[in-house]
Amino acid sequence: GAGVSQTPSNKVTEKGKYVELRCDPISGHTALYWYRQSLGQGPEFLIYFQGTGAADDSGLPNDRFFAVRPEGSVSTLKIQRTERGDSAVYLCASSRFSRETQYFGPGTRLLVL
Amino acid sequence: ELKVEQNPLFLSMQEGKNYTIYCNYSTTSDRLYWYRQDPxxxxxxxxxxxxxxxxxxxxxxxxxxxxxxxxxxxxxxxxVHDLSATYFCAGRRDSNYQLIWGAGTKLIIKP
Structure with missing residues (x-):
């Protein structure tokens, strides 16, 4: 079946702009996660959704970052007033239930100039 | 706080050889994952x-x-050459869904 999909695959923006990154999880997966991966490092947890609600947003670096999952399926990660330090690959993962293996999407490569 | 360390971080080896990547973690992890990432x-x-x-x-x-x-x-x-990739291990704290990741081991296998 279809895996986790993310759009866009690449995003180049200017410092100070607003960006939205989309994640479409595997159908039927109730849990959705956002991670950020910098070059040469492992992923860093950002936020976790169980259904429509953000069960844990403790990994969001500051209030410029926000994510939603209004219908319990597709999720959007929103970054306001982007900074050069936000440049990274943003990974989305989903799992059938919260404690099961997470399946990752291809990521969105964000470059802030 | 759970911390995960991998070593080596980089490994270049010849086809046909055997090798081991190590993943140490600092406190209780109720499960341990291995993932592969191609460039x-x-x-x-x-x-x-x-x-x-x-x-x-x-x-x-x-x-x-x-x-x-x-x-x-x-x-x-x-x-074999097809195994060239970066390998990550990740732990998970008890009663928590967050994965805590190692830095990854970049494996290059030369023909």
Whole structure:
């Protein structure tokens, strides 16, 4: 079946702009996660959704970052007033239930100039 | 706080050789994951190890878990070029869904 999909695959923006990154999880997966991966490092947890609600947003670096999952399926990660330090690959993962293996999407490569 | 360390971070080896990647973690982790990442690609789940002494094998890769030593290993047998990738281990704190990741081991296998 279809895996986790993310759009866009690449995003180049200017410092100070607003960006939205989309994640479409595997159908039927109730849990959705956002991670950020910098070059040469492992992923860093950002936020976790169980259904429509953000069960844990403790990994969001500051209030410029926000994510939603209004219908319990597709999720959007929103970054306001982007900074050069936000440049990274943003990974989305989903799992059938919260404690099961997470399946990752291809990521969105964000470059802030 | 759970911390996960991998070593080596970089490994270059010849085809046909055997080698082991090590993953140490600092405190209790209720399971241990191994993922593979090809350049520019996403993370592919390889193994999940649930209990002490667990061993899983897929092709030339074998993963094991020693919870007493807080150590997991990923052993590569008779390496082939197609196994070139970055391998990550990740732990998970009890009653928590967050994965805590190692820095990854970049594996290059030369023909």
């Amino acid at each position: 520019g690609k996403s993370l592919e789940s390889l193994f999940v190890l649930l209990s002490n002494g667990a061993v899983k094998q897929e092709g030339r890769l074998m993963a094991s878990l020693d919870t007493k030593a807080r150590l997991s290993t990923l052993h590569i047998t008779a390496a």
